[in-house]
Structures are given as C-alpha cells and as structure tokens.
Amino acid sequence: MSLYIEAARIIQRPRYGGLRGAVFSDASVKSRPEQLYALIIETLKHQEIINEVLDKSGLLEIEKKLTHALALVLVHDFLFNKGGIATSTGPLKESILRHKSRLTSEFTRARLRRGYSTTAALLAAANATSMRFPRWVRVNTLKTTVADVLARHFSDHKPVRLFEELLSEDMTRKTVYVDEFVPGLLGFPASTELIGHALVADGTLFMQDRASCFPAALLAPPEGAVVVDGTAAPGNKTTHLAAIVGKGGRVLAFEKDPKRAKTLEMMVGKAGAEKIVEVRAGADFLLSDPWSETEKKRLAKVSHILLDPSCSGSGIVERNEYSYIPKTAAPPPAPTSRAGKAKKRKGGEKEETPFVKPLSKKEEEEVAKQAEAEEERLRSLSTFQTRIIKHAMRYPGAHYISYSTCSVHSQENEQVVMAVLSSEVAKQRGWRVQKREETGFRHWPRRGLVEECDGDEEIAGGCVRFDPWADGGIGFFVVLFVRDGSVDGWEGRGFIVFDIEH
Ligand SMILES: C[S@@+](CC[C@H](N)C(=O)[O-])C[C@H]1O[C@@H](n2cnc3c(N)ncnc32)[C@H](O)[C@@H]1O
Structure with a gap:
C-alpha cells in the first residue's frame, strides 16, 4: 500500500489518542513509520492553506477518485516536499500532476494573500507557530506565591482573563493566563521557552499539564491533612499534594517500581517537600494494610487518597500534532470495492469509487489481531484500576478518593467508576461519586459519558473529562469518590490483602 494511501487512511479514521501511537x-x-508520521504531521499542519488550494482549484470535483484526505497528503508533497510526490508515475501521482499549473498558481495566490513572498517564508512562519498547545506551569507554593512569580519574573507578559483568549492569541505573543480552575496554575503561549528556565530548574515552577493538576485540586485536602498518593512516580501529583497540605501535613507516597521511586525522590527534593512527603520506594499500595500493628497509627489517619494508576495513555497527544478537519461531516465511505473501480448507481449511472485500496485478507487479520490485543490490554488495566480503588475504599479513615487516568477509553474511566460503585465495599461504606454541583469544577464543561454510566446523569456529571484540542493538553479523566459521615460501622472485615473481592 502506498505511503499516501496509508497516510490518508490514518488521517481520516477515528482516533482516540495521539498520532504517534x-x-x-x-x-x-507497510511504509517507514517515521516517514509516514512526518508526512501526516506536516500535512495536518498545512491543511488550512492546502484546503484553500483544493477549493479554488476544484480538484476534488474533477478527480472524483481522490478522497479529501488523500488529496491533502498528495498536494502537500506536491507543494511542500522538495522532491515532490514521492512515488514513481502512477494514477495517484497523475491525478495531481494533471493539474500542476492550476495547483501551483492557486497556491501562489493563497501564499501571497497571507503576505508571504516565498514558500520558505510561509514555512518558517508555520513552524514558528506550529506548537498549538499552551505551556503549563504550576507554581510551587511551598517556595513562593503566584503573585510573586508574576510580578518578579513575568511582568512583561500581558495577562489574559479567559483560557480561550490564550488559545486564540498569537501563540508567539507574551501573554499569561492564570487558570480559573486550578489555584497556582499558569498558562503561557506554546512558544514560551520554559524548559531551561531558572525557576523550573530550582523547583519553584513545575511544568505540569493542566489536566494533570486537576486530581490534587479536586481532592483538595485541607492544610495539615495526612494523605496517600497510592501510585506516585514520577511525582507531579505528589508534589502538588505536598504544596496543598503544606508544612503541617503529610503525604505518604507509594511507588511500586524502585527505579521510578528514585525519580520520585528527586522530584520531592526539588520541590523542597522532603519533610512533608514520605517516599515508600518499592511499596505496593495494594499490599498496604492500615490495620497492621506497624501501620495502623499512620494509615488509619489517612482521610484523602489520590490514585493515578498505570493506564493505556491513550489521551497523550504530542505538542506538535494537529487534528484532521474533514471536508464533510459524513465519515469516509468504507472501502468495500476494489481500488479505483467504477460501480453502478441504482439508476444505472456510473459512480466513481474513492481511491481507497481495501486491506488484503492478511492485513485485515493483522488489524483484527491488534484490536483483540488492545481489548485484552484494556481489560487487564481496568481490572487493576478497579481493584486499586476498592483497596483504597477500605481505608478506615478515608472519605475522599480521587481517581484519574490519561486515557480516553471509557473502559478505564466511566466503566471503572461503575464497577467500583457496584462493589460490596462501596455499598457497605457508602462511597459515591461527588456530584457536579458539590465540586469546585462545576463550571468545567466536559463531563463523563452518560451512556457509559448506564444512563445515570448524576454520576456522569460528577466525572470530568479533558479534550486535548479544546482544553489545551492531553486527553484525561478524573473523578472524586466521597463517603459521608464519620462512623459507618465498618471494622475492616474482609480487609485481607488477597481476599476474593479483589
Ligand atoms: C501513571 S503513573 C503515576 C503518575 C504520577 N501520579 C504523576 O503525576 O507523576 C502510575 C505509577 O504507579 C505505579 N504503580 C503501579 N501499580 C502500583 C501499585 N500497586 N502500588 C504502587 N505503585 C504502583 C507505577 O509504577 C507508576 O509509576
């Protein structure tokens, strides 16, 4: 299958996570993945001007065999690739080269309309603004305050009041957005260079995605609280929790993987939170036992638990990615007939079939096998995720548990919430999902999927979702489980590490 047909297939098919994956x-x-990935990224980056060229030249009306996505990738290489379309002669290449002069002149007009005298100038400008996602930094309030950071280090940045203003601003301009949902979170235009910034190097600022700051902010333990981070490394949320509970509080950070625990320790040191965070390197949260003689004094006091367990990572989107904007709302037709073959309409009139080569039997089998493996992986992840929440629900003093994933799959999100709520421990101890109107995030627009919560709008409303494109970062999910009342008659019966309820 040609590079272009593969690129078009990937561009137009529904995608839940990043393009790299x-x-x-x-x-x-079959193509070289690096070459395929680069072609897709570059095409999507320039799709706005290519679309204008397609519209003005009428290419899609004339070359009926070309789908929109296929035309985008071919015209991209025709216009922007030094070597032109990277294939020997063939019907695909011919369908573009037939319109060489028209495409070139429409491109020149579109370029000049944008004020670029050369293609190199247009490319340079596009590359400078190609980073679409804002840069997010969390102010480490153990070391400083937001007001101080803004006044002393970013006084040349113009404050914008709404997040939409940050996105719509020229991403190279000096602006700063103080997040309205997460205290201490600042958003900067994508071009802002923060990686080598002295405040990042010394742990005054943490480069942490917006969505990733929601779990600790939603959990919102009071100052001085004793909290657990059950799955802690590399430590973004642990250090965030430390800043929230402050010097009089305690964060018990479990990390099963000893190597990752080293990173966690380093991060805690950088945050200046060594006296607040107790790193439990190599400790499996699932094996923690708040009733044991050695632990009961400490773990029984824990009121808030943060769980951000391993997940598929399907929400992670790379900063240089753009999403495909189809030309029509309708999905592309399924490739059922052979490539380029004409088929008859009901009235006998011939209809051109889009130039999408169907997968061979072997390819179809490979895709099915891959889908089955992915399903299996999701099943095992969601079993683990459900199990770890149920374990936390047994903690005697716990009243708040935040659960989050950087996954967009409902199997790891709403379906886990529903499985947990129907468990014995949740029912016996009165755990429920905190309602939308009870949280500080009630105005956040993106909520859980009602259909994945068995139609329960209240539960879905309590869940928070992130869309990478609209919310500027990664696809994410977070929910807060709460338990009312302090006495529930629960004496830890059944709290056996290997019990069957797990
Ligand atoms: C998604 S990462 C957590 C990211 C972290 N919350 C942050 O914001 O930096 C999940 C972590 O949980 C750890 N983990 C997985 N299972 C665990 C368990 N049973 N007990 C403790 N840690 C576990 C993994 O090794 C991994 O480091």
Missing part, C-alpha cells in the same frame, strides 16, 4: 503501533503499516 496511531502510526507506530499499527501492525498493518
């Missing part, structure tokens, strides 16, 4: 983990891909 879509390209590099697709077993049916």
Whole structure:
C-alpha cells in the first residue's frame, strides 16, 4: 500500500489518542513509520492553506477518485516536499500532476494573500507557530506565591482573563493566563521557552499539564491533612499534594517500581517537600494494610487518597500534532470495492469509487489481531484500576478518593467508576461519586459519558473529562469518590490483602 494511501487512511479514521501511537503501533503499516508520521504531521499542519488550494482549484470535483484526505497528503508533497510526490508515475501521482499549473498558481495566490513572498517564508512562519498547545506551569507554593512569580519574573507578559483568549492569541505573543480552575496554575503561549528556565530548574515552577493538576485540586485536602498518593512516580501529583497540605501535613507516597521511586525522590527534593512527603520506594499500595500493628497509627489517619494508576495513555497527544478537519461531516465511505473501480448507481449511472485500496485478507487479520490485543490490554488495566480503588475504599479513615487516568477509553474511566460503585465495599461504606454541583469544577464543561454510566446523569456529571484540542493538553479523566459521615460501622472485615473481592 502506498505511503499516501496509508497516510490518508490514518488521517481520516477515528482516533482516540495521539498520532504517534496511531502510526507506530499499527501492525498493518507497510511504509517507514517515521516517514509516514512526518508526512501526516506536516500535512495536518498545512491543511488550512492546502484546503484553500483544493477549493479554488476544484480538484476534488474533477478527480472524483481522490478522497479529501488523500488529496491533502498528495498536494502537500506536491507543494511542500522538495522532491515532490514521492512515488514513481502512477494514477495517484497523475491525478495531481494533471493539474500542476492550476495547483501551483492557486497556491501562489493563497501564499501571497497571507503576505508571504516565498514558500520558505510561509514555512518558517508555520513552524514558528506550529506548537498549538499552551505551556503549563504550576507554581510551587511551598517556595513562593503566584503573585510573586508574576510580578518578579513575568511582568512583561500581558495577562489574559479567559483560557480561550490564550488559545486564540498569537501563540508567539507574551501573554499569561492564570487558570480559573486550578489555584497556582499558569498558562503561557506554546512558544514560551520554559524548559531551561531558572525557576523550573530550582523547583519553584513545575511544568505540569493542566489536566494533570486537576486530581490534587479536586481532592483538595485541607492544610495539615495526612494523605496517600497510592501510585506516585514520577511525582507531579505528589508534589502538588505536598504544596496543598503544606508544612503541617503529610503525604505518604507509594511507588511500586524502585527505579521510578528514585525519580520520585528527586522530584520531592526539588520541590523542597522532603519533610512533608514520605517516599515508600518499592511499596505496593495494594499490599498496604492500615490495620497492621506497624501501620495502623499512620494509615488509619489517612482521610484523602489520590490514585493515578498505570493506564493505556491513550489521551497523550504530542505538542506538535494537529487534528484532521474533514471536508464533510459524513465519515469516509468504507472501502468495500476494489481500488479505483467504477460501480453502478441504482439508476444505472456510473459512480466513481474513492481511491481507497481495501486491506488484503492478511492485513485485515493483522488489524483484527491488534484490536483483540488492545481489548485484552484494556481489560487487564481496568481490572487493576478497579481493584486499586476498592483497596483504597477500605481505608478506615478515608472519605475522599480521587481517581484519574490519561486515557480516553471509557473502559478505564466511566466503566471503572461503575464497577467500583457496584462493589460490596462501596455499598457497605457508602462511597459515591461527588456530584457536579458539590465540586469546585462545576463550571468545567466536559463531563463523563452518560451512556457509559448506564444512563445515570448524576454520576456522569460528577466525572470530568479533558479534550486535548479544546482544553489545551492531553486527553484525561478524573473523578472524586466521597463517603459521608464519620462512623459507618465498618471494622475492616474482609480487609485481607488477597481476599476474593479483589
Ligand atoms: C501513571 S503513573 C503515576 C503518575 C504520577 N501520579 C504523576 O503525576 O507523576 C502510575 C505509577 O504507579 C505505579 N504503580 C503501579 N501499580 C502500583 C501499585 N500497586 N502500588 C504502587 N505503585 C504502583 C507505577 O509504577 C507508576 O509509576
């Protein structure tokens, strides 16, 4: 299958996570993944001007065999690639080269309309603004205050009041957005260079994605609280929790993987939170036992638990990615007939079939095998995720548990919430999902999927979702489980580490 047909297939198919994963983990891909990925990224970056060229030249009306996505990738290489379309002669290349002069002149007009005298100037400008996602930094309030950071280090940045203003601003301008949901979170335009910034190096600022700050902010333990981070490394949320509970509080941070625990320790040191955070390196949260003689004094006091367990990572989107905007709302037709073959309409009139080559039997089998493996992986992740929440629900003093994933799959999100709520421990101890109107995030627009919560709007409303494109970062999910009342008659019966309820 040609590079272009593969690129068009990946561009137009529904995608839940990042493009890198879509390209590099697709077993049916025959092209060099690096080349395919670069072609897709670059095409999507320039799709706005290519679309204008397509519209003005009328290419899609004339070349009926070309789908929109296929035309985008071919015209991209025709206009922007030094070597032109990277294939020997063939019907695909011909369908573009037939319109060479028209495409070139429409491109020149579109370029000049944008004020670029050369293609190099247009490319340079596009590359400078290609980072679409804002940069997020969390102010480490153990070391300083937001007001101080803004006044002393970013006084040349113009404050914007709404997040939309940050996105719509020229991403190279000096602006700063103080997040309205997460205290201490600042958003900067994508071009802002923060990686080598002295405040990042000394732990005054933490580069942490917006969505990733929601779990600790939603959990919102009071100052001085004793809290657990059950799955802590590398430590973004642990250090955030430390800043919230402050010097009089305690964060018990479990990390099963000893190597990752080293990073956690380093991060805690950088945050200046060594006296607040107790790193439990190599400790499995699932084996923690708040009734044991050695632990009961400490773990029984824990009121708030943060769980951000391992997940599929399907929400992670790379900063240089753009999403495909289809030309029509309708999905592309399924590739059922052979490539380029004409088929008859009901009235006998011939209809051109889009130039989408169907997968071979072997390729179809590979795709099915891959989908089955992915399903299996999600099943095992969601079993683990459900199990770890149920374990936390047994903690005698716990009243608040935040659960989050950087996954967009409902199997790891709403479906886990529903499985947990129907468990014995949740029912016996009165755990429920905190309602939307009870949280500080009630105005956040994106909530859980009602259909994945068995139609329960209250539960879905209590869940928070992030869309990478609209919310500026990664696809994410977070929910807060709460338990009312302090006495529930629960004496830890059944709290056996290996019990069957797990
Ligand atoms: C998604 S990462 C957590 C990211 C972290 N919350 C942050 O914001 O930096 C999940 C972590 O949980 C750890 N983990 C997985 N299972 C665990 C368990 N049973 N007990 C403790 N840690 C576990 C993994 O090794 C991994 O480091």
